[in-house]
Amino acid sequence: MALDDVRNRIDTIDTELLRLLNERAEMVHEVGEIKKANGLEFYAPEREESLLTKLAERNEQMGGKLPEQSVRAIYREIMSAALALETDFKIAYLGPAGTWTHQAAISKFGNSVDYLPQTNFADVFDAVARGKALYGVVPIENSTEGAVSHTLDLFADSPLKICAQVMLTIENNLIANIERDQITKLYSHPQVFGQCREWIHRNFPAADLVEVSSTTRAAELAAADPHGAALAGALAAELYGLSIVESSIQDSTTNTTRFLVLGRKTCPATGNDRTSIMFAVKDRPGSLYDALKPFNEFNINMSKIESRPSKKRNWEYFFFVDIKGHCTDPKLVTALEELSEHCSFIKILGSYPDTMRPE
Numbered sequence: 001m002a003l004d005d006v007r008n009r010i011d012t013i014d015t016e017l018l019r020l021l022n023e024r025a026e027m028v029h030e031v032g033e034i035k036k037a038n039g040l041e042f043y044a045p046e047r048e049e050s051l052l053t054k055l056a057e058r059n060e061q062m063g064g065k066l067p068e069q070s071v072r073a074i075y076r077e078i079m080s081a082a083l084a085l086e087t088d089f090k091i092a093y094l095g096p097a098g099t100w101t102h103q104a105a106i107s108k109f110g111n112s113v114d115y116l117p118q119t120n121f122a123d124v125f126d127a128v129a130r131g132k133a134l135y136g137v138v139p140i141e142n143s144t145e146g147a148v149s150h151t152l153d154l155f156a157d158s159p160l161k162i163c164a165q166v167m168l169t170i171e172n173n174l175i176a177n178i179e180r181d182q183i184t185k186l187y188s189h190p191q192v193f194g195q196c197r198e199w200i201h202r203n204f205p206a207a208d209l210v211e212v213s214s215t216t217r218a219a220e221l222a223a224a225d226p227h228g229a230a231l232a233g234a235l236a237a238e239l240y241g242l243s244i245v246e247s248s249i250q251d252s253t254t255n256t257t258r259f260l261v262l263g264r265k266t267c268p269a270t271g272n273d274r275t276s277i278m279f280a281v282k283d284r285p286g287s288l289y290d291a292l293k294p295f296n297e298f299n300i301n302m303s304k305i306e307s308r309p310s311k312k313r314n315w316e317y318f319f320f321v322d323i324k325g326h327c328t329d330p331k332l333v334t335a336l337e338e339l340s341e342h343c344s345f346i347k348i349l350g351s352y353p354d355t356m357r358p359e
Ligand SMILES: O=C(O)C(=O)C[C@]1(C(=O)O)C=C[C@@H](O)C=C1
Pocket: 028, 031, 032, 042, 043, 044, 045, 047, 048, 051, 078, 079, 082, 083, 086
């Protein structure tokens, strides 16, 4: 076929696709009206999960040319447009624009919704609690650096629930607008310095390390410093017109950060869920051991445990535990009841799809 003929064929397909997308948008609008009338959540992570899984399966069955990742990316944007049609959809995130949290939020909610950058973790929680944003996105743990303790601490006094998680592969780069041999100062977020510790030791052992509040701020400062460079993502480099001097400098090739989506309600069960809880145990010997025993008894997989000072009383700790399953599963209900007997405080932070696939 001649080039023009193929392009004409593509034009016809695109017109048909557009007609179908608008037909879908009509349906989505109807879903939105039903949700409004019934006070339901507009964002439905469980439905998105099952839809994306089904589409990936169908694509494979039909021997589709598109890789699964592309199908998911295309539908991410279709659903983003759907959410924007259903309501005034705002997402608060740890800003400024260009941070890894911003990228995680976009990878979950797409480009059609509005994003509200916040200056710190508390403001993200606050924006959602006060209804300035429908959802918030915060980092919770990194595969090499561990827990983000700021986020954990904020759950103690928050009414918010976790409704989804986002896994993002983190690629840090050395970015600057000067030559490599002119660099004497490195700007970045402390977590990123931690993720690139060995690389810094090998490449810039004498450089001054300046810790700042975000990788975007690091890029901004590096752009104005004749001897400075930043360790940050590609989006931050683009925002401040910096070049990537060296890409992918993190010590671990599988450097991944897990982010949480916070909202007012948790997510319904999908069959593959994770539940996050926090609790404080009574002050007596063996209480933590006793508290965790029901998980063993009921064969519930515990994937994570962290502890943080409660900040309410000296030497009292909050434990943050993630378990496999949904908080409405009968065996989880019983195990959590048993656990609560050993606790001076317990809170279910939420149940949500346990997708470990990086976006
Ligand atoms: O099915 C729904 O609940 C919708 O709101 C529609 C839709 C979609 O585009 O398919 C959009 C957003 C939701 O998060 C999930 C699915």
